[in-house]
Amino acid sequence: MTQGKSLKTLIVQYTPRNERSNTKKILDAFIGEIKNSNIEKLDLAKDVPDLFLEDNLDAYIHRDYLGETISAEQKNSLAKMDRMTEQLKSADIVVVAYPMNNFSMPAAVKAWFDSVMLKGKTWDAKNGSYMGLMNGKKALTVVSAGGNYENGPMASWEHALSLTNLEFKFMGYSDIRGILAGGMNGEESIKLSNLDKSIKQAKSIAQEWYHKNN
Ligand SMILES: Cc1cc2nc3c(=O)[nH]c(=O)nc-3n(C[C@H](O)[C@H](O)[C@H](O)COP(=O)(O)O)c2cc1C
Incomplete structure (x- = not known):
């Protein structure tokens, strides 16, 4: 897809039903409209993000909150999170696609957000206020769900897209x-x-983002 332009699109997907996936059908419609951009893919069902556990959480706090030098072993415990964070930071446009699981995002997707929402990398806090560091970038989330959450009594049960939108807002996406x-x-x-x-919506967003001003 590279055509000499430096625009980069990162596709982060969790669609383990592969060709049977509803989510993937919508995502593929978006990808089909991408022009003049490098495309990099991260398959969260295959390259599963780390969870914060004792060692890496301690290393993260010491490195990114306390500003301390950490050991090689501690650095290693953060290597996968750092890799995923750098990958996200290198992209101008990110697309995250997943099915709703138990009213929210699947654990692998949440682990990805936890992996990339590192203080000082994608957001920061100064003088008691938070700031996103991803200004100027674009983010799209594609979710499919068994139920309907657009309106009615189930609307307040929706914690998938609403949470993803909040995470991107916190990181400063424009x-x-x-x-x-x-x-x-x-x-x-x-x-x-x-x-x-949804397929029409996906195509229309891609056309707006890639077909204009290019
Ligand atoms: C483990 C699991 C949990 C699910 N939880 C919900 C849910 O809380 N709410 C909902 O509306 N649908 C739920 N579903 C249904 C899926 O979100 C829905 O079928 C989706 O379109 C599947 O996406 P896919 O075709 O990309 O795999 C769940 C499905 C699975 C397998």
Whole structure:
């Protein structure tokens, strides 16, 4: 996809049902419209992010909150998080795609956010206030869900797209978009119509981002 331009798009996906995945269908529609950009992919079902546990959490606090020099072993405990963070920082546009799991994002996706939302790297805190460090960049989230959360009594159960949007806002992204394809486990006609609407939305966002000013 490289055409001599330095624009970079990072696709972060958790779609372990592969070709049967509703989420992947929407994501692929977006990818199909990408122009003049390098594309890098991170498959969270294969390259699973680390969780913060005793050693790496301690190393993170000492390095990034207390500003201390940490040992080679401590650095090593943060290596995967650092790699994923650098990868995100190198991208102008990030697309995160996943199905809703238990009203939120799948654990691997949450672990990715925890891995890349490192103090001093994608956000910072100074004089008691927080600031995002990813200004000028664009983020899109694609979620598919069995139920419907657009309105009605289930709207307040939705913690997938709303959480992702908040994470990107906290990191300072300038243009944050989201697609939530609901009704994937309901009536076939509703599923197909919602899928079709989401695919059109994905194409339209990609056309706006890649086909204009390029
Ligand atoms: C483990 C698991 C948890 C799920 N939790 C929810 C949920 O809380 N709410 C919902 O609406 N759908 C839920 N679903 C349904 C999926 O979000 C839905 O089928 C989605 O479209 C699957 O995406 P995929 O086709 O990309 O795999 C769940 C599915 C699985 C497998």
